[in-house]
Amino acid sequence: MPQLNLKSSHKAIRDYYATLQQYDRHAVTHEGAVSNPFAFLLDSCAKQVNATLISQYAMRTTNGNRIVIDGAILDEFGLPFAYWEAKDIDDNLPKAVAEKQAAGYPLDNTCFQTPQRIILYQNGQIALDVDITEPAELIAALQYLFAYVPPALDNWQTAVADFREHVPDLANRLKELIDQRHETDPAFKEAFADFYETCRTAINPELSQDAVEEMLIQHILTERIFRTVFERSDFTRRNIIAREIENVSDALMRHAVSRDAFLAPLDRFYIAIEQAATLCRDFTQKQHFLNTFYEKFFQGFSEDVADTHGIVYTPQPIVDFMVKSVEHVLKTEFNRSLSDTGVHIIDPFVGTGNFIVRLMQDIRGTALEKKYRNELHCNEVMLLPYYIASLNIEQEYFQRTGTYLPFEGIALADTFELLEQEQGELFTRENTERVKRQKAADMFVVIGNPPYNMGQINENDNNKNRKYKAMDGRIAETYTKDSKATLRNKLYDPYVKAIRWASDRIGEAGVVAFVTNNGFLERMAFDGMRKHLTDDFDVIYTLDLGGNVRENPKLSGTTHNVFGIQVGVSINLFIKRSSLKTDPKPAEIFYARVDEFWRKEEKYHYLNSKQHYQNIDWQQLTPDSRYTWLTEGLHAEFDTFIPMGSKETKNTKDGETIFSLYSLGVATNRDVLAYAFDLELLQKRVDTFIEIYNTTVDRKRRYNPTTSVESFIDTTDSRIKWTRQVKASLKKLEQSVYEAANFRTSLYRPFCQKYLYFDHFWNEERCQQHRIFPTPETETENRVICVPSKGGRADFWCYLT
Ligand SMILES: C[S@@+](CC[C@H](N)C(=O)[O-])C[C@H]1O[C@@H](n2cnc3c(N)ncnc32)[C@H](O)[C@@H]1O
Incomplete structure (x- = not known):
């Protein structure tokens, strides 16, 4: 130091x-x-x-x-x-x-x-x-x-720096080896193709070949660490998924130098890790070390994966508070306990296993084996956390009982995908069996830290949150359907799906304990979700841990947010009593918040000192008729004003609104390519991306129209942006036509005029703009009053074009 x-x-x-x-x-x-x-x-x-x-x-x-x-x-x-x-x-x-x-x-x-x-x-x-x-x-x-x-740390700092430098190189070399084997080694080609197909069935039909290759690379690079740090030399033999991947890895290395020789440049690092891990006095410390190592590894190696899946592990005070709270809810509301037979528990997004490990610590010794064998369940969709979780949970059991017993409650599976009717084999027969058992269980407790992000910023990243037919359908027919907001895409954030999934999963009675983004508490778009939450549950407790840096720029994510992120966080307990079905009434909602300016350590300290929800000073909320929960500072007379516009009367002559038509601006999702000050430059750019697109359509048509679009597009080519809509058109082999009439003047920002390629195909959303300005002439004839949308961050303003 x-x-x-x-x-x-x-x-x-x-x-x-x-x-x-x-x-x-x-x-x-x-x-x-x-x-x-x-x-x-x-x-x-x-x-x-x-x-x-x-x-x-x-x-x-x-x-x-x-x-x-x-x-x-x-x-x-x-x-x-x-x-x-x-x-x-x-x-x-x-x-x-x-x-x-x-x-x-x-x-x-x-x-x-x-x-x-x-x-x-x-x-x-x-x-x-x-x-x-x-x-x-x-x-x-x-x-x-x-x-x-400490002597064991001597080499550590240098080794970490080394690792950061070497891992990308080695990963690239592995990738080259994989590419080469695809060309030259039919046995590897076959083994990989089988595995790829298995992954597509098990995880995501749209999964790209690159993602599966990356999985293989991660396995090869980290397998030794799991074996040695956890002292489980038989890990790859006993873990049902690792065993499968080992076969592909063996096929890959069959004609190459040995795996050990290949990985020799990382030896120094592996040894340093192994030595550093000896500093950990107990398994919890090892877990913590590997969790952090894992986070850092991902940050350096696979940022986009970390972004899509929301990989951040949960700080211990949050896990402790939630587990203790669930135990108290079970006792108070149901006269049951975590240890009781029949209380099935699931963490649907298990990460590295912190919640399950912590739950096991609170389960009575006499009840543990039964619980462990039959009533503890979890899923993880990513390979490395899945490995770590399996090891962590098995180790905790070993520590408690002195016996090594494989944990069969964990599945490598996508929780949201499990709602789909049709499911093929999920990786291996055992994994499929585990999922079946899990689906048949009557869940009483759902606990965890669901992923949350709202798509990636860059459309070219190719890892946008995937669509799920059944899951998205459930959101559409409930939260979206009952929302009065215009912009409702935030309802498809994974944390919202997780709450929907858990509400459906617990059946007639039970408790859902999730730490999530706190946006649903007050954002406009979540009115329908709030309505359904009050219908779906009897009691809701929400402890608002704040930390929304975007709303309060005086805060810093690393200092004030409990996860070190930018969005606000809350711990939520949703409780459903069995009487809800026969005696439905809106949930009672209890709310508490910590001081906005507390540092994260102060928030942890608060959770530690409170221990569980019953020690918190709750304030009961009374939602208004629009399902607003946090009504402080709102004016009731607002409801009596004539609305400026409304969804119901949009485009009709009648209805009590000031304007019949209103619209958001154009969202091209490719502003750098679709706007320019210089018309000629813009025309060239548009010509180029249309040409690239049409050529790709031709290539796909000639090569194999049914192969996934991902393998035809080059997301690193900055001359084109492959957005969802454009990819969908490519899938259907639609051609794009360059339209000279579509170059229009537009107001890019207040007082900033630019040319825009105003085109249905290349603008992701034109909203109503093509009706407001159908021809170039209407750009000067029609007048528009612009106002910020509801819930905007700046104070109110308006201007007339
Ligand atoms: C926020 S982390 C949970 C961290 C965990 N509680 C811990 O402390 O280690 C979310 C985890 O859910 C996984 N995940 C994301 N989407 C998933 C899905 N649809 N099904 C199963 N797991 C998923 C991610 O890979 C990630 O490991």
């Missing part, structure tokens, strides 16, 4: 002593209070070196006992390199240290502290014993604590 920049004149140090003086004045001496200033100081030091202080850190000692240490400092990979244990002012520190030592506390780099004194242990020996009432000694102790590098 680098040296801390810390002087007695620095604010962190001054604040530390000032707060202690205040406590002194009020005669406060107990550890709970006097440890706070030191925690803040440690936290600010940790931040300097890109590390994180985790307060009240639960871990196991070498002899397996669970302890909660006052703080652990983790590096950016979640590896603990320092610990802190605080004591009261009046405590005898050496005596307290001896007690902790006997209880098996770690002594690798541990600071035992009272406001007067620090005893620092390093490598099991006292390295420092100082009076810290003077800043110089305090600073020296902190420098010692942070400068310590």
Whole structure:
């Protein structure tokens, strides 16, 4: 670790002593209070070196006992390199240290502290014993604590940098090898084709060959880590999916150098990982390390996959709070418990398995085997988290029972796809069996952290959220149908699908506990969803954790948001009693929110201290007639105003609205190509992309009209954008025609006139603009009043064209 920049004149140090003086004045001496200033100081030091202080850190000692240490400092990979244990002012520190030592506390780099004194242990020996009432000694102790590098971490930092540099190279070489084998090795070609077909049936019929090749590459690059870090040498033999992929991988490597020789450039990294993992004292730490490693690996290697599937693992305080809350809901509402027979539980988006592992910790020992064998279920659609989850869950079972038992409740499957009627074999026979068992189970608890994103920004990324016939149909016939909003595409965000899916999945009674985007609480487009939630459930609790950076630019995602993301987050409990069917009435809704400006650590601390939903001070919400839940600051008389326009009276002469026609602007989804200040330049660009498109249609027609469109298009070619609509036209082999009359003047932004290629084929949405401005002449004849749409971020404005 680098040296801390810390002087007695620095604010962190001054604040530390000032707060202690205040406590002194009020005669406060107990550890709970006097440890706070030191925690803040440690936290600010940790931040300097890109590390994180985790307060009240639960871990196991070498002899397996669970302890909660006052703080652990983790590096950016979640590896603990320092610990802190605080004591009261009046405590005898050496005596307290001896007690902790006997209880098996770690002594690798541990600071035992009272406001007067620090005893620092390093490598099991006292390295420092100082009076810290003077800043110089305090600073020296902190420098010692942070400068310590455990031997196993020596190579780690360099190896990580190495890995980041080497992995893309090696992945490219593997890709070249795959391409070459496709050409030259019929056995590999066949093995791959079988596997590709299996993946398309199991995951997504539109899955591209590239995505499956990437899966194979990920497997080859990471399989050793799973074997060694988790100490499960038989992993690829025992895991039903890994076994399948191994066959393809063997076919790939059959004529090549051995797999070990191929991966030799990564040896240094693998060894460093294996050594670093030895720092983890218990399996939870290993899990955390691998989770973080996994996140970083994805960030560096496969950003678009991470984007589509919403890969962020869930912070422990959130998981703890949700699991405990579910247990209390079960007890209070149903007089049941997580351990009870018949309480089937599912995490439909299991990621690396945090929720299931945590649930298992709360299940009674006597009930665990039955639960584990029959009543715990989960799905994951991505290969690496699926591996990690399987290992994590099996390890937790091993830890609890001393027996290794494969976890058959996990399926490699797309949860939303499971709604479709027709399903072929899902990867392997065993995986298909698991899905069947899961579908037959009567779910009582759905818990988890669903993915959320709203499509990718760049249409060329080729990983837009996929469509699901049945799932999207359920949204359309419920949330969308009952929405009065014009813009309703946000209802197809995966987190909304997840809530719809879970509401249907729990049957007549049960509880859904999801941590999600909090947008559904107040956005316009979600009025229909809010209506259905109140119809589908009896009681709803929503704890708003805030953190919407787009709405409040004073916030920072990394500092204030519990996931470090830009969109607001809430923990939601949706409860359905069996009486709902016979005695339907709108749900009671309870809401609470944390302080908008709390840092994420403060939010974690709040969750830890509250433990579960019954300790929260809830406010009951009374929705208005338009299903607005958060009505504070709204004016009831608004409903009496004549609307400017409405969906019902649009295009009709009658109806009580000021205007009969209104429209959003044009959405080309390719502004850089479809707008320009220079007409000639725009004409050239349009001519080029139409030419590229038509040539691709010809190629597809000649080659094989039924092959997926993805394999014909070059998404890296910036001269054309392959949007959903254009891809659909390519699929139907439709030609595009260049229309000189479609070059029109337009108002790109207020007071910014540009030429636009105004064309049905190449504008993703023209809304009503082609009716407002059907010909070039109407551009000057027709007048339009422009206003920002409802819920816009800026204050109200308007102008007339
Ligand atoms: C936000 S993460 C969940 C993290 C998890 N709770 C944890 O702490 O590790 C969402 C996970 O759901 C998976 N996922 C996304 N869409 C899915 C789908 N349709 N079916 C199954 N899993 C899905 C993603 O690959 C990702 O691992």
